[in-house]
Amino acid sequence: MEPETKLSQLKTLLNEVFDLYNVIGLLKWDQQVNQPPGGTHNRSHQLSTLYRLYHSRYTSDEIGQLLEDLGLYAAQLEPDSDDARLIKVTTRRYKKLTRLPADLVAEIAQVVGEAHLAWEQARPAADFARFRPYLERIVELRRRQAELFGPNDHIYDSLLDEYEPGLKTADVQAIFSALRTQQVALIQAIKERPQVDDHFLHQHYDEKSQWDFGVEVISRFGYDWNCGRQDKSSHPFTETIGPGDVRITTRFLKDYAASALFSTMHECGHALYEQGIDPGLSRSPLGSGASLAVHESQSRLYENLVGRSHDFWLHYYPRLQAYFSTQLGNVDLETFYRGINKVEPSLIRVEADEATYNLHIMLRLELEIALIEGSIAVKDLPEAWNSRMQEYLGLTPPNDGQGVLQDIHWSSGDIGYFSTYALGNLISAQLWECVNQDIPDLPDQIRRGEFTGLTSWMKEKVHRHGAKFEPQELVQRITGSKIDPAPYLRYLNAKYGEIYGL
């Protein structure tokens, strides 16, 4: 059989696998947005059945044989072509997936289910002891998984690789080492300056007007409503149901306007990425983002580099004031701009500002690596958490609910995930420097509320490639260097230097 025929067979099989993947996306979206309470139990069955089918079709002998047969053919193709990359990325993923025995996959799923229930009780009760045995099991299972994936330079590598293909633990550690002392120093310097007032954000803002303003903004960003929709959910997220159907959600916090505003822009950033992927890559392993960090670079770029910038509000603040004349009529642009950029070390990651956010991440990454290495025991986690919080942010949680128990990730079995948030911030600043070099009048465009240039650039450089390139490779192609903390530090120092008069 000709290799072209085999490639076409492979694509057909992958189409089926990724149809299942997208249907899982719909099941999850529906679960958060529409599902009545009575459907909860059965939705777990459906998800479990679909995941099992997805996994078993992805790891089928048929796909394995085709990939093996296509190895030589792929080597003759132009290395950056869609077909060469499809074979490369699929082969890499196939090898990882087939190293996991089905009973380990099933055991992880079961433990995660129980762990999540335990965490849901432990967090409000601030009772780490209740969660501890489950976390111990999860760490043990993920360690076993990492060993099966191995060998690697570091046992944590293959867990990180699940979210950031190709990235090494040592890379992330080097990046974060360069970042840590400087971010801590910045926060210290800010602390000694007069603080910013943002009380005007903490009052009642009409939900419908918040919704309308958000829609106005992200429509200008380029969100394609013909290929998506926005709903409400308790936690904002973006879900790709398939090419041509990328949905976002938002939420409205009582008496805090900034939540919906910036989360809408954030999710729009994710959605622009998914909507911008070349349709020819859809229904395949190449049809999603390059990695979680690259994804986060897009959400953070639209949320922060654009959405919390002075240029942006020069155009949009009068519009926002028109929606909320009672709340903002007497608040001038400068006060508003400083308010939405207030820096304040806090206990909770999801409420953290741009300057402190990465420190929350570093803390988690260090603890995760230590857990997987075995250099720290789960029982010692709360203490290790609290001492690092004091060191990095000068705070100590009053209890574990506001400390080590705050995040859902570990209870969901996600170990290796956290660093992608901080890496996303770094990449966003790298891309920001590049796009501003390529489009010298970008600030002017933004001051006019125009984003076509920005979003087209992102589509051309980032979005359309889907998962063809690994994150480091993609960042290198665009910016000329790998993931690098320097641009983000420059950005933070310039922005907060100006706001806080450092």
Add this chain to the structure above:
Amino acid sequence: MEPETKLSQLKTLLNEVFDLYNVIGLLKWDQQVNQPPGGTHNRSHQLSTLYRLYHSRYTSDEIGQLLEDLGLYAAQLEPDSDDARLIKVTTRRYKKLTRLPADLVAEIAQVVGEAHLAWEQARPAADFARFRPYLERIVELRRRQAELFGPNDHIYDSLLDEYEPGLKTADVQAIFSALRTQQVALIQAIKERPQVDDHFLHQHYDEKSQWDFGVEVISRFGYDWNCGRQDKSSHPFTETIGPGDVRITTRFLKDYAASALFSTMHECGHALYEQGIDPGLSRSPLGSGASLAVHESQSRLYENLVGRSHDFWLHYYPRLQAYFSTQLGNVDLETFYRGINKVEPSLIRVEADEATYNLHIMLRLELEIALIEGSIAVKDLPEAWNSRMQEYLGLTPPNDGQGVLQDIHWSSGDIGYFSTYALGNLISAQLWECVNQDIPDLPDQIRRGEFTGLTSWMKEKVHRHGAKFEPQELVQRITGSKIDPAPYLRYLNAKYGEIYGL
């Protein structure tokens, strides 16, 4: 291996098959309710992938072997037990499904896709010629399918059996023969009487108030909002996403209040059935209604026997007037009751009243049977349609768009479906006579807006059994006779005799 172990294996495999079936339900629900236009194309891929998996898992050798091995065991079980019925119903379905070659299934899917597109253009253009070649293909493929399913007493049997397991063409013909002349005579008699005024229904009714009133009514009927939700869609429907998640939709027609009102009650009837099925039957072939006709008996019962009854409005009309004082403040109960029960022969099935509805169905059934038998050619269909319309309803469509092209069913490949609507009407009246015998004060309960007795009776007699019994068997168990047109004729004659003074 013990038969109990094999049965348990069978159940596990069926759980997976019916998880897929319910996920298909979600894909279809989402398509009508939420999906943005850009997702249309890909949704077809997803549905096609899921249907293919559903079919291939259902017809797997593994299930076939287990069913064969369990044959003797099933014969020793109590014949009406869940397990005995599960094996029986699954075996029956398995045998039918495995008789269809995969390439015929694929060909039908493809032709149906094209036929539907052609019909969507042909109907508004009233251009039967454009649809004709596709309908010819569909008839040919369904005939081939019927032959593969055979042998049967009549070639149409196995198509009908897809919707009404066990029912024979001869049964339906006998039932409809008994019905036809009497329904035609009734309509003739009504025609000669003074006509009813319903102009007050044809004005603007606030959508939100219609929604609220409908919610109020179906909540009293017993619709469980914890296990369902209502949305808007262009055609009302009920979709089961899984046990504990049965969703309904409604629509609002501009300037015609009766549409949303009665379609909401109608879909609630379907939903009560699905919500009332014994949870122990879920995720299996027994976890849905006995047949489309039995399903329709529930929707028509709540819509018509209850919802268009004088007793019902004795309680609810003051409530409705409170919602719509401008429109109904000066319309008395009698006038309203007569208005919502106005009989008027019309061209379009979905707009037909209770007295004329069945005649639309008989016409379609006769033509379908003739098409499959080969006693009429597709090219002669418009003429045959129009001459029967004249004979049964005294009307001739001005064009094929309002005639032979009006329904979606044939373009979707559904042949064998139509009679279930009329059979549902007949069964609803049979059940109505029974429940009124068992609960002598049911009319009083309804006049007080109480439906707990009614819905509990339906749940006990009909809903909880799911698909354990074939429709004729179920109707016989409950009413003491098979599907019988006499109660429906008694009902029509009594009701319309009173309204029209016959």
